[in-house]
Amino acid sequence: MNTQPKWERIQGIVLDAVGTLIKPTPSVSEAYTEAAARQGVELAPELVRGRFHAAFRGDLVQGADGVLSTDEGVERRRWRAIVARVLPEAPDPDRAFDELWDHFGRPESWRAFPDSAPAVEAIREAGMRVCIGSNFDGRLHRVVAGLPELADVVEAIVVSSEVGYRKPHAAFFRAACERMGLPPDRVLSVGDDLENDVHGARRAGLSALFLSRRGEGVDDVPSVTDLTALTALRGAEA
Ligand SMILES: [Mg+2]
Structure with a gap:
């Protein structure tokens, strides 16, 4: 089975928060x-x-x-x-x-990873929709608003406590897709949790990319070691 994301179909990306865009410090x-x-x-x-x-x-x-x-x-x-x-x-x-x-x-209490803001900017410059999709709760809004690297570039935050279901439940991913105004087969999930961000997203009909910051890969799962892969989107056709 070809598990690579079909980039030409992707019009929106849902990015996990903790471990993906931000880390506790x-x-x-x-x-x-x-x-x-x-x-x-x-x-x-x-x-x-x-x-x-x-x-x-x-x-x-x-x-x-x-x-x-x-x-x-x-x-x-x-x-x-x-x-x-x-x-x-x-x-x-x-x-x-x-x-x-x-x-x-x-x-x-949080820091954005150095690759977070460039990745979000690249997604937007490629003409794609982007949102943070997180199992954090309502506190995430204030956290992101207070991180200057992310506050200005993130357009939407979807948190499980407001959706009603946590990742990896399909209802969470449906809500994220609705928030971006896109069907699941046009959306890519990116995150550092194999079950929550990859398998759950796929079951809901999204494409998925595993962020493995420590570099351990997994069979049949496309993975990257940081978010700079997404900056390659910059200049890509929208
Ligand atoms: Mg995470």
């Missing part, structure tokens, strides 16, 4: 470790990192509409559960959650 494990330290609990960052990855992968909280359904309240409960799993030693779990929720809602 300091790292997630540092932020959690510091939150614990503020309550007098010293934890090894490696331990925190391992706990976070296990908790983040587990679908701890679901919305009323079943698997992968969500809204702002569900996301808050989900993150409260994740913080509790990662920092069970914290004497004041509510404080830990509140501090970390606020921390990751601030643009100062």
Whole structure:
């Protein structure tokens, strides 16, 4: 099966946010470790990192509409559960959650990857539509608005808590396509999560490109190691 994106058909690109366009700075494990330290609990960052990855992968909280359904309240409960799993030693779990929720809602806690803005600009200059499609919640609007590299070039942000379903659910990708005014077979999904950004997108009828910033490829999945591949679109026929 030829899995390469059919570039000539693509008229819009949906870009994942975390790990694709932006990254937490300091790292997630540092932020959690510091939150614990503020309550007098010293934890090894490696331990925190391992706990976070296990908790983040587990679908701890679901919305009323079943698997992968969500809204702002569900996301808050989900993150409260994740913080509790990662920092069970914290004497004041509510404080830990509140501090970390606020921390990751601030643009100062994030950086755009150097290739992010050039890629978005190239997509737009090629005459394509572009949107951010993310499993972040409503806080993402403020984060992106506060990152100067992205604030001026991103025209639309689609977040799962506002759509009602998280990636990789097809309803999420349908909403992103509708937001761009394009049918799924004209849209390319690009992101660093194989299931959420690639397989889920394909099941919904989109093309997909796996962003593998560490360089590990996957059979039958077209991949790039950074977003500069998208800057090749600049000057391409719209
Ligand atoms: Mg991601």
